Amino acid sequence: MPAKDAFAIGALSEETGVNIETIRYYERIGLLRKAARSAAGYRLYRPGDVARLCFVRRARDLGFSLEDVRRLLALADRESRSCEGAKKIAEAHLEEVRAKLVDLRQMERVLAATVKACGRGTVPDCPLLGSLGRLT
Amino acid sequence: MPAKDAFAIGALSEETGVNIETIRYYERIGLLRKAARSAAGYRLYRPGDVARLCFVRRARDLGFSLEDVRRLLALADRESRSCEGAKKIAEAHLEEVRAKLVDLRQMERVLAATVKACGRGTVPDCPLLGSLGRLT
């Protein structure tokens, strides 16, 4: 018999803001442990699962990959004496984010300039299409 | 018989910096027209194809989706009288880029603060893991 504080996947989804399909996906790939089941085969969750999934969600919001999240969860689970591991993961990710920012800012600059130059003239003269390259 | 300025896919890849597999992929999904073939079935390209693929590459570098690229190519092809269409596509894309920039900057801020706070103390106290959520 299920414990009385257990709830189904819909409630977990509601609580955490994580899509039901995504929760099942996380279980399938082993990011979340296999949930307990009711007699009818429904997944049953308990309050601790909300915390765990919120952790995943926040990490995802910060752009960590699922592989990173997996490692962070493992680190959070075992009470080892330092969080050096977590820091390394976060630092590496921060580097990636910063690299992406550089790329994206560059894109933004070029796009903004291009759009600004556009909107007058015909296609053969269109600065936007022209800046992408002349087709022969 | 192939024209004398024709070249194979490897040369096109070299010229444009686009991976061979990617070129074939673009052809498969109809982004590039089907290439002419040699007697032995090798794809044959001409200088105009370099220009076209460079156009695609630059658009991709600016973050346009392949669907956008397809539309931009179509607009560049027909010599219609205005480039309003191209401008609309670029403006919409610019909006997306800016939205992503906002997200990424937010990520960067939070991550940087978290990493900074981390690196002293044990896992139960780790500010990084703690900031993601306490697991029960």
Place this chain on the structure above:
DNA sequence: GTTGAGTCTGTAGTCGCTACAGGCTGTACC
């Protein structure tokens, strides 16, 4: 009893490539 919402599994689709396997071709050298 019946409706409707919730849940289940399994599979396939998305985007934009990338990486094979297994075979043919083209060229250079001996």
Place this chain on the structure above:
DNA sequence: GGTACAGCCTGTAGCGACTACAGACTCAAC
């Protein structure tokens, strides 16, 4: 002519991180 080796071919499957079904079952309310 033989042989090595690079280059090209098709077709399929994989990546990450979901998302969207189909078709079946269950649960709660009326």
